[in-house]
Amino acid sequence: MRDAFDALFAPASVALVGASDDASRIGGRPLRYLREAGFKGRVLPVNPKRETVQGLPAYASIAALPEVPDTAILALPAAATLQAVEECAARGVRSAVIFSAGFAETGAEGEALQARLTATARAAGMRLLGPNCLGVFNPALGYYGTFSVILDREMIHPGPVGIVSQSGAYGAHIAHLARARGLGISQWITTGNEADIDVAEALNHMVRQPDTKVVMAYAEGVRDRDLFIEALETARQMHKPIVFMKTGRSAVGAAAAASHTAALAGSDRVFDAVLRQYGVHRAATTAEQIDVAYAAASGRFPAGDRVGIFTMSGGFGIQLADDLEAAGLDVAPMPEDAQKELLDLLPYASPRNPVDATAQAVSDLNVLKACVRTMMERGGYDAFTAILGTGPGSKTYADPLREALMQALAGHEGSIRALTMSAPVEAQRRYEADGFLVYEDGSALAHSLGALARFRDAFDRPASAPAPMEPLPLPQGPLSEAGAKALLKQAGIQFPAEHLAPDAEAAVQAAGALGYPVVVKICSPDIAHKTEIGGVAVNLKDAAAVRQATAEILARARAKAPGARIEGVLVAPMVPGGVEVIVGVTRDPVLGPVVMAGLGGIFVEVLKDVTFRAAPFDVPEAHRMLREIRGYALLEGVRGAEPADIDALARLLSDLSRFAAAHRDGVVGIDLNPVRVLPKGQGVIALDALIELEAP
Amino acid sequence: MRDAFDALFAPASVALVGASDDASRIGGRPLRYLREAGFKGRVLPVNPKRETVQGLPAYASIAALPEVPDTAILALPAAATLQAVEECAARGVRSAVIFSAGFAETGAEGEALQARLTATARAAGMRLLGPNCLGVFNPALGYYGTFSVILDREMIHPGPVGIVSQSGAYGAHIAHLARARGLGISQWITTGNEADIDVAEALNHMVRQPDTKVVMAYAEGVRDRDLFIEALETARQMHKPIVFMKTGRSAVGAAAAASHTAALAGSDRVFDAVLRQYGVHRAATTAEQIDVAYAAASGRFPAGDRVGIFTMSGGFGIQLADDLEAAGLDVAPMPEDAQKELLDLLPYASPRNPVDATAQAVSDLNVLKACVRTMMERGGYDAFTAILGTGPGSKTYADPLREALMQALAGHEGSIRALTMSAPVEAQRRYEADGFLVYEDGSALAHSLGALARFRDAFDRPASAPAPMEPLPLPQGPLSEAGAKALLKQAGIQFPAEHLAPDAEAAVQAAGALGYPVVVKICSPDIAHKTEIGGVAVNLKDAAAVRQATAEILARARAKAPGARIEGVLVAPMVPGGVEVIVGVTRDPVLGPVVMAGLGGIFVEVLKDVTFRAAPFDVPEAHRMLREIRGYALLEGVRGAEPADIDALARLLSDLSRFAAAHRDGVVGIDLNPVRVLPKGQGVIALDALIELEAP
Incomplete structure (x- = not known):
C-alpha cells in the first residue's frame, strides 16, 4: 500500500464531496476535468440531493460510498467542512483536499476551526491538503483534483516541470504560463493554509518524482524548516533545479503574507541566503521563473562558462554580450588565428565574439555554416548562442536555416544551444525539437544560461559536511561575557587570553601577567551592553591606570545597574591590527x-x-x-x-x-x-x- | 522651404536609386512599402537597365530625374555609393539615405570612403543618413524609406512612440514589439554609421515632434555631446519621456560596440549617470523598454507615489506589493476606519492594502464595486492597480467586470489605472480603450509605474541653472599643488590657509604662523603623486619636526625626481574631523x-x-x-x-x-x-x- 501522501496524486478512487451537476461551479469543475481527461480511477460524487451528477451515480454521504476512497475532494463551504473531515476520518479515507477558504487566514475563530481539522485528521492518520487551496493534479494519469479555471479550455501535458505552490492562484498561473511555453507538467500541488501538508513536504515529494526534472515553487514562508532544507538538499544532490518565487520581501508584502495563508514571516534576507546556500535559483519575477525553468527542464547544464555569440546584427550582439557578462558568463574571444580565418571568409565580419557575420550570412547559408563551425571548433565554447531575428519565421528560409545550424553544430552535441528569434510559436517548437533553447528576448536567454551555470556549480559541490557537535550542558539563566566565552571555547572559538578579576588589585595583577596595554571590561550576566554604562576602558598602559579604571567601572556598574550580579572585570590584552x-x-x-x-x-x-x-x-x-x-x-x-x-x-x-x-x-x-x-x-x-x- | 533634415521624414518626392523590380530585395522593398502604404509623394525609381520598376517609370540616372527629389534612398553596394552621393550633390538633392554597409565599421579603408561621403554631402549642403542603416519611416504619411522586413506582413500605425536607433536591426525589433503591443509610431529613424546625422540630432528632432509622446532610443555611444544633452533636456522640459537602451556596459560589449558602428566607447557608468541626470529611463532589457514606453505613451503620470492594490488572490497581491515597493512606490495602508468598513462588507477580506477581496468579489460584482470605491475614496491613491487573472478573458464575465470597474472608479479619472490579466489581446485592448494600462505580468506593471513616478519627478524639477563662469586664463604647462589650488580658488573652491615655503627655515616660520600641528608636502608641477616619493609628512608638532621633515622631503624629491622643478614645500594646518x-x-x-x-x-x-x-x-x-x-x-x-x-x-x-x-x-x-x-x-x-x- 502506497503512502497516503502519494495517494493524493494517484488515487485509485476519489470521492468528490459537494459534487455539482453544473460543470462551471467549484463542485462541478473537478468532475468535468476528470472525465474530459479520461481519468482511469473510480470517481464517486457525493451529493445528498441528487441521484446522478454529470451523468455519474451520486451518493448521499461519505458513509454511503460503496468503497473507501483513496482521497476525498471537499468542495464545501467552510462551515460544512469539519463535519465532512470527521466523516472521512470515520470511514478511513486516507487523504482529503479542502478547497474552501474561511479558516486560519480570517482570524482566531477560523484558526480554531482549522486546528480541529488538523487534529481530527491526525488522530485518524488521514492526510489533509489545504484548506484554502486549489488541490493537486497529475496529467500523466489524467487526475485533476482541482477547480482551477486554467483547465477550462485545455488540459495539461505530462512533462518535466513539477509545481509546488502555497498560493493556488499563483500555482495555476505558472502552470498556465508553462503550458504556453510548451512545457509539460509532472505533478502540481497547491498547499494553501497548510493545516497538515506544507510546502516543505510537498517539495520533498516533488523533487523525488522520476518524471520531475525541474521544480517551480512559490512560498511566502515555510513551516517545517528541517524538511524544507532536506528538500532543497535532496534536489541539489539529485541535480534537480528548483526555481523559487518567494514573496513577502518588502515590509508591506511581509505583512500581507502574514495575514494571507497565516504563514510566519521570517527575514527575507535569510530566506534568500538559504536558497543560495542550497543552489536554488530565486526568481525576481514570474517571467524569470518561467524562463529559467524552461532552460532547466532539459536537465542539461553547460560544462563551463564560455559562451559564443553568433549574430547577424551588431547591436543585438553587443546587448547579448552585456547580458551574458552580467549573468556571470564568459564571452571569451576567439583565438587570434581563428579570427583571421573568419575575416578571410567574411571581410566585413567582426570575428572576435560576438561573431557578427553581418547580413551576408543571411544570404549565403554556406558562409553561415562555415562561420559557426569555426566558432565551435576553435572557440571552445560550452554554450552556443545565436541571434536569428525574423529568419526562422520565414516560410522559405526557416528550414534551410535550421538545417544549416544543425550541420554546423554537428559533433558539438555536448554544448548548450540557445537562440533568440522573432518567429511564430510553431517555428520555435521545431527548433526546440532539434535540441535548441529558444527565447524571444536576449536578456532572458542570458539570464537563464547564467542560472544553468550556477545550478551546475551547486550540483558539482560535495554536500556540506560539518562534523556533528554533541550538545553541551547549557547553564541556567543569562551569561556574562566570561560565561559566554567559556561556553563557546568548548566549541572551538578562540578568544584572547584574559582574566576575570573581582577587584582593582586582582585586575592590576592580571594586567601585569598579560602585559600592557590592556582592556578592562565589566563582567556581569545582567549587563549585556557594557559600553552604554561606561563599563569598558581601553588602552590602559600601566598599573595605576588599570587600578583607577577598574574602580571606576565597578562603581559605575553598581550605580547604573543596581540589581546586576557583578562577577568583576575582565582584563584582556589589546589586540592590534587585523x-x-x-x-x-x-x-x-x-x-x-x-x-x-x-x-x-x-x-x-x-x-x-x-x-x-x-x-x-x-x-x-x-x-x-x-x-x-x-x-x-x-x-x-x-x-x-x-x-x-x-x-x-x-x-x-x-x-x-x-x-x-x-x-x-x-x-x-x-x-x-x-x-x-x-x-x-x-x-x-x-x-x-x-x-x-x-x-x- | 522646410529644413533638409525634416525633409528626410516628409519628402514631397523621393528617388530610389538602385530600385529593383523584385519586391523582396533591398532595392525593391522600399518601393513596395511606399506603394502599399499609399504614400502621396512622388516616387522616382532610378535603374539604368529598366524602363519600369514595379510598374513605375524608371529613370536611367539621378541626372535624368524629371525633378530634384527632396530625398534619395541609395540601395547600392558600398563601391557605387560615393558616385551616387556625388551625383545627388551635383543635382542639389537635399538629403540621402544610405543602406549599404562596408564603410567605417570595416576598418581604415572604409573609414576613408565614409569620410568622402561626408565631405561631399557637407560641401553641397546635403544631409546624409547612414551608411549601414535601415532608413526612416513616418506612418502618418505612409512614407517608408526603409527595407526592414518587419513591414513584410503589416505596416505600422501612426501613434505616440518615436523611435531613434543607431542599430537598424534593434530599431526594427522594437518597432515590431511596439506594434505587437498596440502602440503606434510617430516617426522612426536609424542612424547606423552616422557619417552625418547622429543619434543626438535625431533625438533632438524626435522629441520636438508634436505627435511624439514618448521616445524609445538605442545607442552604443554618442557623437555630439552637447546636442545629445540638449535633446535630453528638451525632452524633460517638454515632459516627453525617453526610454533608453544603451549597450556596451560590459568590457566585451564595449569592445564590440567600438568595432560595430565605430562609435566611441565612454564610461558606461558616466552614461548611466547622465541619463539619470536628465530624467531619462535607462532600460535594462528590451522587454522593460517596451513596458515602460507603453506606460509612458499615454502622457499621464501619477500625481504622487501612493498605490492601491486590489486583488482577489493573496499571493499575487503580496508579489505586487513587493514589486511596487522595490519600484520606489508607496503601498500605503487604508485608513483604519476604512479597513473596518471593508471587513463589514467582506468578512474574509484583507482590508489593509493590498486589499484582498478573495474569490467573493469575483462572484458578486456589487461587492467588487463597493470595495474599489471605498479604496479610491478613502485610500487617497495616486494609482489604482488590480489583479484580474483570467476574468477579463471570459466571454460572459469580461464586459460586466470592466463596467463594474469603470463605475467604481468614476470620479477618480485623475489617477493612473493599471491592471494585470491573463486574457486574449482583444480583451486587453478593450480595457486600454477605457483608459487602463494592461500588463500580463505584475512585476512589469510595478516597474513601469515606478518609472512613471520618476519621470514625473524629473519633469517637475526646475531646469538646472548653474551660473555661467567666465573662462580663466589657464597657465601653460603642468601645475603644482599650489598652482592648482590658486586656480581653483578663483572658482570658489575652499582650501586650508597654507604657505608655500622654499626651504626649511621658511617652513618653520610658516608653521609658526599657522599654529601646530602642521603638514608639510613637496610642491612641484612635475610631481603628481607626492606620497609615492615620500613627499608628505603629517602631524608635525614643533619647529624641529618641521625643519627636519622639510629638509628630508626636499632631499628625497631631488633624489627621486631629479629633473623636477621644485617650488618648495606647502605648509598646511592639520584639519581634524569631518x-x-x-x-x-x-x-x-x-x-x-x-x-x-x-x-x-x-x-x-x-x-x-x-x-x-x-x-x-x-x-x-x-x-x-x-x-x-x-x-x-x-x-x-x-x-x-x-x-x-x-x-x-x-x-x-x-x-x-x-x-x-x-x-x-x-x-x-x-x-x-x-x-x-x-x-x-x-x-x-x-x-x-x-x-x-x-x-x-
Missing part, C-alpha cells in the same frame, strides 16, 4: 538557527553588508558565504594591506554554526562583535561575546 | 567633462561607490548626485556623529562643474582627494588638488 568583522547567530522565525557575518563598523551600519547561512555548515560553505560580502576585498587586503586569515574566519563560522545547530532549542542568539581577523596564518580572535539563552 | 570624500573631474570620451564624487578611502577602493554628473550643474542637482552614493548615510551622520555639511559639499561640486565646463578644452582632469566635509555649518575643505591641463 580586519574587524562581526559574527552572530540568530533564530529566524522561519528558518531557525542562522549564522550571520559581515565587515564591522560602518560597513554593517551604513551598508548592511552582511550575509547569512542556515546552521550547521562546513568550512567550504563558510568560504562561499564570506565571498558574498560586498566588501570581501578588504579581507583579501587592499591598499597594500596583508591578506587576512580568511581560512580561520571560515573555520570560526563553521564551528559557530555547529554550536548553533547543536543548541538550537536553548540558544536564542549569539553576538561576536568585534572579531579581529588577523593576517593570514595568524588566526582570528573574537574580542567580545554575548549569548542569549532561552528563558527556562 | 567625513572624507573624493571629488574629481574627468573628460569622458563620449560625454565630455563630468564631475565625480564618492566617499573616500575603502568606500572608493573596495566598493567603487562613486557617482557622476555632466558639467555644469547647479546645487540642487549636486544634492541629487550625492544622494546616489550608497554610503550617503555617512554624510548624514551615523553612530551618533554630527551630520556633515552636505550643503557646502554640494556647492563645491556645482562650482567645480562650472569650472570644468568653462575650461572643457583646456582641463583634462582634476582630483580633489581628500576633501573633508566638516560638521554642518562649518563647510568643506579640499586638502589636496591636482589639475591635469591639455598639453599646449
Whole structure:
C-alpha cells in the first residue's frame, strides 16, 4: 500500500464531496476535468440531493460510498467542512483536499476551526491538503483534483516541470504560463493554509518524482524548516533545479503574507541566503521563473562558462554580450588565428565574439555554416548562442536555416544551444525539437544560461559536511561575557587570553601577567551592553591606570545597574591590527538557527553588508558565504594591506554554526562583535561575546 | 522651404536609386512599402537597365530625374555609393539615405570612403543618413524609406512612440514589439554609421515632434555631446519621456560596440549617470523598454507615489506589493476606519492594502464595486492597480467586470489605472480603450509605474541653472599643488590657509604662523603623486619636526625626481574631523567633462561607490548626485556623529562643474582627494588638488 501522501496524486478512487451537476461551479469543475481527461480511477460524487451528477451515480454521504476512497475532494463551504473531515476520518479515507477558504487566514475563530481539522485528521492518520487551496493534479494519469479555471479550455501535458505552490492562484498561473511555453507538467500541488501538508513536504515529494526534472515553487514562508532544507538538499544532490518565487520581501508584502495563508514571516534576507546556500535559483519575477525553468527542464547544464555569440546584427550582439557578462558568463574571444580565418571568409565580419557575420550570412547559408563551425571548433565554447531575428519565421528560409545550424553544430552535441528569434510559436517548437533553447528576448536567454551555470556549480559541490557537535550542558539563566566565552571555547572559538578579576588589585595583577596595554571590561550576566554604562576602558598602559579604571567601572556598574550580579572585570590584552568583522547567530522565525557575518563598523551600519547561512555548515560553505560580502576585498587586503586569515574566519563560522545547530532549542542568539581577523596564518580572535539563552 | 533634415521624414518626392523590380530585395522593398502604404509623394525609381520598376517609370540616372527629389534612398553596394552621393550633390538633392554597409565599421579603408561621403554631402549642403542603416519611416504619411522586413506582413500605425536607433536591426525589433503591443509610431529613424546625422540630432528632432509622446532610443555611444544633452533636456522640459537602451556596459560589449558602428566607447557608468541626470529611463532589457514606453505613451503620470492594490488572490497581491515597493512606490495602508468598513462588507477580506477581496468579489460584482470605491475614496491613491487573472478573458464575465470597474472608479479619472490579466489581446485592448494600462505580468506593471513616478519627478524639477563662469586664463604647462589650488580658488573652491615655503627655515616660520600641528608636502608641477616619493609628512608638532621633515622631503624629491622643478614645500594646518570624500573631474570620451564624487578611502577602493554628473550643474542637482552614493548615510551622520555639511559639499561640486565646463578644452582632469566635509555649518575643505591641463 502506497503512502497516503502519494495517494493524493494517484488515487485509485476519489470521492468528490459537494459534487455539482453544473460543470462551471467549484463542485462541478473537478468532475468535468476528470472525465474530459479520461481519468482511469473510480470517481464517486457525493451529493445528498441528487441521484446522478454529470451523468455519474451520486451518493448521499461519505458513509454511503460503496468503497473507501483513496482521497476525498471537499468542495464545501467552510462551515460544512469539519463535519465532512470527521466523516472521512470515520470511514478511513486516507487523504482529503479542502478547497474552501474561511479558516486560519480570517482570524482566531477560523484558526480554531482549522486546528480541529488538523487534529481530527491526525488522530485518524488521514492526510489533509489545504484548506484554502486549489488541490493537486497529475496529467500523466489524467487526475485533476482541482477547480482551477486554467483547465477550462485545455488540459495539461505530462512533462518535466513539477509545481509546488502555497498560493493556488499563483500555482495555476505558472502552470498556465508553462503550458504556453510548451512545457509539460509532472505533478502540481497547491498547499494553501497548510493545516497538515506544507510546502516543505510537498517539495520533498516533488523533487523525488522520476518524471520531475525541474521544480517551480512559490512560498511566502515555510513551516517545517528541517524538511524544507532536506528538500532543497535532496534536489541539489539529485541535480534537480528548483526555481523559487518567494514573496513577502518588502515590509508591506511581509505583512500581507502574514495575514494571507497565516504563514510566519521570517527575514527575507535569510530566506534568500538559504536558497543560495542550497543552489536554488530565486526568481525576481514570474517571467524569470518561467524562463529559467524552461532552460532547466532539459536537465542539461553547460560544462563551463564560455559562451559564443553568433549574430547577424551588431547591436543585438553587443546587448547579448552585456547580458551574458552580467549573468556571470564568459564571452571569451576567439583565438587570434581563428579570427583571421573568419575575416578571410567574411571581410566585413567582426570575428572576435560576438561573431557578427553581418547580413551576408543571411544570404549565403554556406558562409553561415562555415562561420559557426569555426566558432565551435576553435572557440571552445560550452554554450552556443545565436541571434536569428525574423529568419526562422520565414516560410522559405526557416528550414534551410535550421538545417544549416544543425550541420554546423554537428559533433558539438555536448554544448548548450540557445537562440533568440522573432518567429511564430510553431517555428520555435521545431527548433526546440532539434535540441535548441529558444527565447524571444536576449536578456532572458542570458539570464537563464547564467542560472544553468550556477545550478551546475551547486550540483558539482560535495554536500556540506560539518562534523556533528554533541550538545553541551547549557547553564541556567543569562551569561556574562566570561560565561559566554567559556561556553563557546568548548566549541572551538578562540578568544584572547584574559582574566576575570573581582577587584582593582586582582585586575592590576592580571594586567601585569598579560602585559600592557590592556582592556578592562565589566563582567556581569545582567549587563549585556557594557559600553552604554561606561563599563569598558581601553588602552590602559600601566598599573595605576588599570587600578583607577577598574574602580571606576565597578562603581559605575553598581550605580547604573543596581540589581546586576557583578562577577568583576575582565582584563584582556589589546589586540592590534587585523580586519574587524562581526559574527552572530540568530533564530529566524522561519528558518531557525542562522549564522550571520559581515565587515564591522560602518560597513554593517551604513551598508548592511552582511550575509547569512542556515546552521550547521562546513568550512567550504563558510568560504562561499564570506565571498558574498560586498566588501570581501578588504579581507583579501587592499591598499597594500596583508591578506587576512580568511581560512580561520571560515573555520570560526563553521564551528559557530555547529554550536548553533547543536543548541538550537536553548540558544536564542549569539553576538561576536568585534572579531579581529588577523593576517593570514595568524588566526582570528573574537574580542567580545554575548549569548542569549532561552528563558527556562 | 522646410529644413533638409525634416525633409528626410516628409519628402514631397523621393528617388530610389538602385530600385529593383523584385519586391523582396533591398532595392525593391522600399518601393513596395511606399506603394502599399499609399504614400502621396512622388516616387522616382532610378535603374539604368529598366524602363519600369514595379510598374513605375524608371529613370536611367539621378541626372535624368524629371525633378530634384527632396530625398534619395541609395540601395547600392558600398563601391557605387560615393558616385551616387556625388551625383545627388551635383543635382542639389537635399538629403540621402544610405543602406549599404562596408564603410567605417570595416576598418581604415572604409573609414576613408565614409569620410568622402561626408565631405561631399557637407560641401553641397546635403544631409546624409547612414551608411549601414535601415532608413526612416513616418506612418502618418505612409512614407517608408526603409527595407526592414518587419513591414513584410503589416505596416505600422501612426501613434505616440518615436523611435531613434543607431542599430537598424534593434530599431526594427522594437518597432515590431511596439506594434505587437498596440502602440503606434510617430516617426522612426536609424542612424547606423552616422557619417552625418547622429543619434543626438535625431533625438533632438524626435522629441520636438508634436505627435511624439514618448521616445524609445538605442545607442552604443554618442557623437555630439552637447546636442545629445540638449535633446535630453528638451525632452524633460517638454515632459516627453525617453526610454533608453544603451549597450556596451560590459568590457566585451564595449569592445564590440567600438568595432560595430565605430562609435566611441565612454564610461558606461558616466552614461548611466547622465541619463539619470536628465530624467531619462535607462532600460535594462528590451522587454522593460517596451513596458515602460507603453506606460509612458499615454502622457499621464501619477500625481504622487501612493498605490492601491486590489486583488482577489493573496499571493499575487503580496508579489505586487513587493514589486511596487522595490519600484520606489508607496503601498500605503487604508485608513483604519476604512479597513473596518471593508471587513463589514467582506468578512474574509484583507482590508489593509493590498486589499484582498478573495474569490467573493469575483462572484458578486456589487461587492467588487463597493470595495474599489471605498479604496479610491478613502485610500487617497495616486494609482489604482488590480489583479484580474483570467476574468477579463471570459466571454460572459469580461464586459460586466470592466463596467463594474469603470463605475467604481468614476470620479477618480485623475489617477493612473493599471491592471494585470491573463486574457486574449482583444480583451486587453478593450480595457486600454477605457483608459487602463494592461500588463500580463505584475512585476512589469510595478516597474513601469515606478518609472512613471520618476519621470514625473524629473519633469517637475526646475531646469538646472548653474551660473555661467567666465573662462580663466589657464597657465601653460603642468601645475603644482599650489598652482592648482590658486586656480581653483578663483572658482570658489575652499582650501586650508597654507604657505608655500622654499626651504626649511621658511617652513618653520610658516608653521609658526599657522599654529601646530602642521603638514608639510613637496610642491612641484612635475610631481603628481607626492606620497609615492615620500613627499608628505603629517602631524608635525614643533619647529624641529618641521625643519627636519622639510629638509628630508626636499632631499628625497631631488633624489627621486631629479629633473623636477621644485617650488618648495606647502605648509598646511592639520584639519581634524569631518567625513572624507573624493571629488574629481574627468573628460569622458563620449560625454565630455563630468564631475565625480564618492566617499573616500575603502568606500572608493573596495566598493567603487562613486557617482557622476555632466558639467555644469547647479546645487540642487549636486544634492541629487550625492544622494546616489550608497554610503550617503555617512554624510548624514551615523553612530551618533554630527551630520556633515552636505550643503557646502554640494556647492563645491556645482562650482567645480562650472569650472570644468568653462575650461572643457583646456582641463583634462582634476582630483580633489581628500576633501573633508566638516560638521554642518562649518563647510568643506579640499586638502589636496591636482589639475591635469591639455598639453599646449
